[in-house]
Amino acid sequence: MELPGAPATYALIIANLIASVYALSFDRKFADDFVFNVGALIRKKQHYRIFTSSFLHGDYFHLLFNMMTLYFFGPVVEQILGTDGFLIVYFGAIMTSGIVSFYANRKNLLYSSLGASDGVSGVILSFCMFFPFAPIYFMFVPVGIPAIIYGVLFMAISAGMMGGGGRIAHEGHLGGALAGVVLTILLRPEILGQMFGQG
Helix, strand or coil: CCCCCHHHHHHHHHHHHHHHHHHHHCCCCHHHHEEEEHHHHHCCCCCCCCCCCCCCHHHHHHHHHHHHHHHHHHHHHHHHHHHHHHHHHHHHHHHHHHHHHHHHHCCCCCEEEEEECHHHHHHHHHHHHHCCCCCCCCCCCCEEEEEHHHHHHHHHHHHCCCCCCCCCCCCHHHHHHHHHHHHHHHHCCCCHHHHHHHC
């Protein structure tokens, strides 16, 4: 079976696998040097951490879940928006997530987070804009959830988990998801008419 043309999606998956496996299995300090950290952003002006943190993961399940999700949704979005448009959505979601996470945790210099969930969130919501009623099968749920409902639930759950602790930025998920919606509309304004015309 021929794989769809989605070079950026596959390149991002490979980059995540290399960086995360190296950090998880060979050099834990590598992750500490590149995760999102409020103190490093404020005191050392290491703004690159907003992006580098999105190629690192807390454990192998976190990595696998994000990469599987990107593999399922990314090629479709990349084919529709083109590689450039896809990268705008993906990295725009990461940047927005970083801004939201920084603002939400700016008083806590020790706050850190990591994971590709921010960029992946943007891709998921971009997909939802094109296929609002496509069935999404989540984990072990046997019934498909319409993509638009899945998207709304995803953002609501992310918002509800803000401030829950840990190194996974739940507020960043929400920021990434919202960026995915806005950037998709900016890239394809006609999608609003098409979206509401679907039944």
